[in-house]
Amino acid sequence: MPTIKLITSINAPVEVCFDLARSIDLHKTSMQHTGEKAVxxxxxxxxxxxxxxxxxxxHFGIAMEMTxxxxxxxxxxxxxxxxxxxxxxxxxxxxxFQQSGKYTIMTDYFEFESPLGFLGRLADKLMMKAYLTQLLLKRNKTIKETAENAKNL
Known part of the structure; x- marks a missing residue:
């Protein structure tokens, strides 16, 4: 099963980062390019x-829902x-989430598996892992920027 591991260092308190990662509103902002809405x-x-x-x-021009x-x-x-x-x-x-001095170390462990047996495994290797990694990186960048800018409010 494909696994994505990302580590993001954020210059903000762990509580701020934790709550931003659970924020539905921030998730919608980070995924605007997909038209993502909580329904x-x-x-x-x-x-x-x-x-x-x-x-x-x-995603990929196809409307999808996921709960x-x-x-x-x-x-x-x-x-x-x-x-x-x-x-x-x-x-x-x-x-x-782990506090390390004034930084929070946010780590994502993302496991996924597409349906359709062999064809799904092939799609995971050829495109899904890279596509999902880019989505997670975009989301983490939004969390990082929001958390680090929150100190200046």
Whole structure:
């Protein structure tokens, strides 16, 4: 199963980074280029343990919906969201946060598997891993910029 691991260093307190990573509003901002909207469940504010959100977006020119649920949450340490309905055979995203001096080290562990057996595995290798990595990098850049600029408010 493909796994993406990203580490982002953010010059902001761990609590700020943790809450921004759970922010539905910030997620919508970071994914504007896909037209992503929260259409059911928690549609704004912070998502919490056992809560769901259904996202509607356009990827590869195709309108899609995906519902994810926060299955684990330890405040300011980690949370996990998992697809409960949507286009993937499996999708699990663990977010961890560690304070290191004035920096927060935010780490993403993103596991996914496309449907369709061999064809899905081929698509994962040829395009999905790179595409999803770029989405996560864009999202993390938005979290980083927002957290670091929040100190100046």
């Amino acid at each position: 059911a469940g928690i549609t704004d504010g912070l998502i919490g343990l056992n809560e769901t959100v259904t996202w509607r977006a356009r 994810s649920k926060i299955t684990e949450l330890r405040y300011a340490i980690s949370f996990t969201d998992e697809q409960v309905k949507g286009p993937f055979k499996k999708l699990k995203h663990l977010h961890t």
